[in-house]
Amino acid sequence: MDRPPFGSEFLPLSPVFLCLQLPSSLILLLSWFLAARARADLGSGRIPSDQGWGGAAGGGAAMPLKAPLGAALKSLLSAAVPGELATRENTMKDTDIKRLLYTHLLCIFSIILSVFIPSLFLENFSILETHLTWLCICSGFVTAVNLVLYLAVKPNTSSKRSSLSHKVTRFLKCCIYFLMSCFSFHVIFVLYGAPLIELALETFLFAVILSTFTTVPCLCLLGPNLKAWLRVFSRNGVTSIWENSLQMTTISSFVGAWLGALPIPLDWERPWQVWPISCTLGATFGYVAGLVVSPLWIYWNRKQLTYKNN
Known part of the structure; x- marks a missing residue:
């Protein structure tokens, strides 16, 4: 017979019914545990088959009831645990969502800084006229902010203490992974129609900025682990x-870069249609959109989201 969880605040039962139900339920629960323990002991051979719970016929010692009673008490006390664990899990999830939102806002702020700060030190600086310079500055700003934030927030904390040599090796692997990502994207862009020799620097810097939006967060969060x-x-x-969130920001960056390539063949003759300005701007807008949308989507669906290791 189903009954509300033990310790619930709202029990639509009369006190008389509770007084009758709780002792009977406790007796049934204890009987079930005792019978299960007896069957297990008989099956394992620890108790002879002609010896019951009261001991042998010749006045043997009785079976200790400490373990079954402890199991029954544990099961009764654990009836209130799921609600407490669910509340704690929701609290931890809300805290992680806030940390995630603040981290993403700072990443967006780093992109805004890459637009305005260089104009204070460089003459005639603009995203369109000095686009290659802006790509280098934006990549540096976003990479630095990602490294600092993930080192400060530490979303994937490990209990193992690594040595200095292990950290240096891990850093070098991350650098190699980033360079491999840049060259891989460069090759992919050429295969999709980008100039092979002409505008090679522009194509490579486009690969650098796309790697900054996609590979750098993966390295910060997951490390060099394919x-x-x-x-x-x-x-x-x-x-x-x-x-x-990493899934959403990475996919949105790729989708933004792909959508940015659509206006290039059009005869609008706009300055932002020059390769690869529209693609880099599309990747930037896609990255920013992923940073904004992912915490909101996760917060909206937080009750439906379940993770294996949470």
């Missing part, structure tokens, strides 16, 4: 809201 990358970007592979 298995973890494949797990996160596979179906139902995320284990935290940070990885869920």
